[in-house]
Amino acid sequence: MFTKIRKLLTNTGKRYYFITSKKLGDFSVDKSGVIPAGLADSAKDINKLIGIVGFGNQGKAIYSGITALAGTKVKIICDTDPQKLSDARAKNLLAVDNLDEFIKNLNDVDLVIIATTAPSHIDILSKLLMGYNGKILIEKPLDSSLKKSVELSERLSVNESGRIFINYAKRHLPDLKNVKEIIKSPAVGRINSIHFSIGNGELAMITSHYIDYLKYLLEDSPAKVQAILNKPRQNTRGDQYEDNNGSCTFFYNSGVTAFFDFSSVHTKKDVQIFIKCENGYIFFDEYKGYILIGPDGMPPYIYNSLEQGTTKTSIQRVIADILAHDTPKNKCSFEDATEVVKIIYACHYSSQNNGIPVAIKNDFAEYSSIAELKYP
Ligand SMILES: NC(=O)c1ccc[n+]([C@@H]2O[C@H](COP(=O)([O-])OP(=O)(O)OC[C@H]3O[C@@H](n4cnc5c(N)ncnc54)[C@H](O)[C@@H]3O)[C@@H](O)[C@H]2O)c1
Secondary structure, three states, X not given: OHHHEEEEEOOOXXXXXXXXXXXXXXXXXXXXXXXXXXXXXXXXXXXXXXXXXOOOHHHHHHHHHHHOOEOEEEXXXXXXXXXXXXXHHOOOOEEEOOHHHHHHOOOOOOEEEEOOOHHHHHHHHHHHHXXXXXXXXXXXXXXXXXXXXXXXXXXXXXXXXXXXXXXXXXXXXXXXXXXXXXXXXXXXXXXXXXXXXXXXXXXXHHHHHHHHXXXXXXXXXXXXXXXXXXXXXXXXXXXXXXXXXXXXXXXXXXXXXXXXEEOOOOOOEEEEEEEEEOOEEEEEEOOOOEEEEEEOOOOOXXXXXXXXXXXXXXXXXXXXXXXXXXXXXXXXXXXXXXXXXXXXHHHHHHHHOOOOOEEOOOOOHHHHOOOOOOOO
């Protein structure tokens, strides 16, 4: 039975998995390079310059990813904190403390990454759009203000929207792209329900990654959500930030149900995803690093995941996708990320009203009335 699902290593260094059984149909999964050595081959010699706003934990992790990505180089950093500026200068980087000065230095810059905390994202983006014509990658979540997110999404021109990307990196990771390939093949059939067991995580910080991933996987938006959230814990970034543990369920018009457990009953964060399909299931243990495919009537097939999704490796994939293509197929757009913000607000509205089902509407006036959220 195991011979029906074969692993092949080709001499190009690319690995493919094939399900060879006629019954299951054939599919192949591209596993090229565990970490991209650089941009696409054709762009290898190109030196792409990058500017980063925000040199905190994430900004520094992004910087270290870029230094390992051939064909790219950080030109300039902007941060309001003097300590972060000296950290950047210690790495021989040009570093400035205000956005106007930063924008003046962007003539030859191909990509600007906004890696500040969420409440500042849209304000920084709005200013950048006025003085900079290149590509912009924004850390997730898009912003903590639903109002600002929606207002800007309604004002963006096609050109502006086309050059904005949000760093919901799951869409760019080979293991999670492979899950989509398996779903598209006849191996296990269409999805009926999904359980995301996040462990002790937060709604905006961690769970929103998987909310966005579902949009990519299902190519659909939830019709309704229900949530029960706990009181937020103290945030390590400062008392001005709040993010909640809890659980929520999404209902899709297609009949798919998705359940997210990110409750504080767990002592640690460790993500598993269980996808129950019409003719079998897929189980992905993201932290232990393996994927199990269980087609009906066959023994389960297990393979090791290709890479641990650290920021350093995932940012390389995201940047390589953005810089090597005009619009990567798996792009998380401003509109996609606005929808995630909308869903986060809908979860809060549901929780504040004893877990009632809340429709994700276009005007969403109902739940936009709740106080502005303070997640980082
Ligand atoms: N993609 C991921 O997996 C991932 C992982 C961790 C964090 N993040 C996101 O990255 C963002 C940053 O998180 P962090 O942990 O680095 O926070 P942090 O507090 O460590 O760093 C934020 C930095 O931004 C600077 N800053 C804030 N407002 C600014 C402004 N207006 N202009 C210039 N600099 C400003 C601060 O001085 C600080 O140095 C958050 O939105 C977070 O959700 C994403």
